[in-house]
Amino acid sequence: MVEMAIFIDVSKCTGCRSCQVACKNWNQLKAEKTTNRGTHENPPDLSANTWNRVRFNEVVNDGKLQWLFLNDRCRHCEEAPCMFAAEDVPGAIIKDKSGAVIFTEKTKQLKYEDVRGSCPFDIPRYDEKTGQIYKCTMCIDRITNGLKPACVTACPTGTLNFGPKAEMLKLANKRVEQLGGDAAIYPGEEYNTFWVLPETEENYGLEAKATVSTSRKFAWNKILSPWGTLGLAAGFIGCLSKADTVTDQEQTR
Numbered sequence: 001m002v003e004m005a006i007f008i009d010v011s012k013c014t015g016c017r018s019c020q021v022a023c024k025n026w027n028q029l030k031a032e033k034t035t036n037r038g039t040h041e042n043p044p045d046l047s048a049n050t051w052n053r054v055r056f057n058e059v060v061n062d063g064k065l066q067w068l069f070l071n072d073r074c075r076h077c078e079e080a081p082c083m084f085a086a087e088d089v090p091g092a093i094i095k096d097k098s099g100a101v102i103f104t105e106k107t108k109q110l111k112y113e114d115v116r117g118s119c120p121f122d123i124p125r126y127d128e129k130t131g132q133i134y135k136c137t138m139c140i141d142r143i144t145n146g147l148k149p150a151c152v153t154a155c156p157t158g159t160l161n162f163g164p165k166a167e168m169l170k171l172a173n174k175r176v177e178q179l180g181g182d183a184a185i186y187p188g189e190e191y192n193t194f195w196v197l198p199e200t201e202e203n204y205g206l207e208a209k210a211t212v213s214t215s216r217k218f219a220w221n222k223i224l225s226p227w228g229t230l231g232l233a234a235g236f237i238g239c240l241s242k243a244d245t246v247t248d249q250e251q252t253r
């Protein structure tokens, strides 16, 4: 199978949430009880039972209130930081040749905080009942059988597209040209799920997450882990004692 991708054309999204329902239906994910927060956005966050959701961003453009919809889900990163966080448990998070990043049952053996903290987009979620970590699978069970992901099939507006990555990128770049202005591919071409945003990332509430480079975030997670902290402390003490030695040597000269 060639590398595949999901391309999300945000300019066509009407916030109907057919994608949310289709995902729950295909993956047999439970409905969640939520409360009215004074917005049509529901549920309020991703969870072990919600692998994609439409964010309703409210912005004021030229004095007019506007809803900007954005379907949030795993980016299926080409170099996925969550995989690095799982390297001590082989097979817990795997990269399929389709480009999908898959969390398996072995995620039960991982530390949830490490996996969630490693993701620059805050995607993985833990289920206390099963002890497993979950996220969008790119519908691996469908795409390896020649079907499109359930959410893509359910989308009535052409917002969600699926196909060979090279074709999806071609479509996305064409759409950026057509839209003009601030339109751009988000988060970038090195992801197997990417968006074309007609407005700035800030208007979609994405600025904080997008500015954290995956490698930088991963490096900090490693350093801040208990063993990393011990190593850092040892290195620091080593530097101090070396400095002392140099000072002693300088004093005896």
Ligand code: SF4
Binding pocket: 073, 074, 075, 076, 077, 080, 081, 082, 083, 101, 118, 119, 120, 121, 122, 123, 124, 135
């Ligand atoms: S978006 Fe997060 S969970 Fe998805 S592949 Fe990238 S690092 Fe992993």
Ligand code: SF4
Binding pocket: 022, 023, 024, 026, 027, 051, 052, 073, 135, 136, 137, 138, 139, 149, 150, 151, 152
């Ligand atoms: S690709 Fe499949 S698992 Fe991922 S959000 Fe769409 S329906 Fe859910």
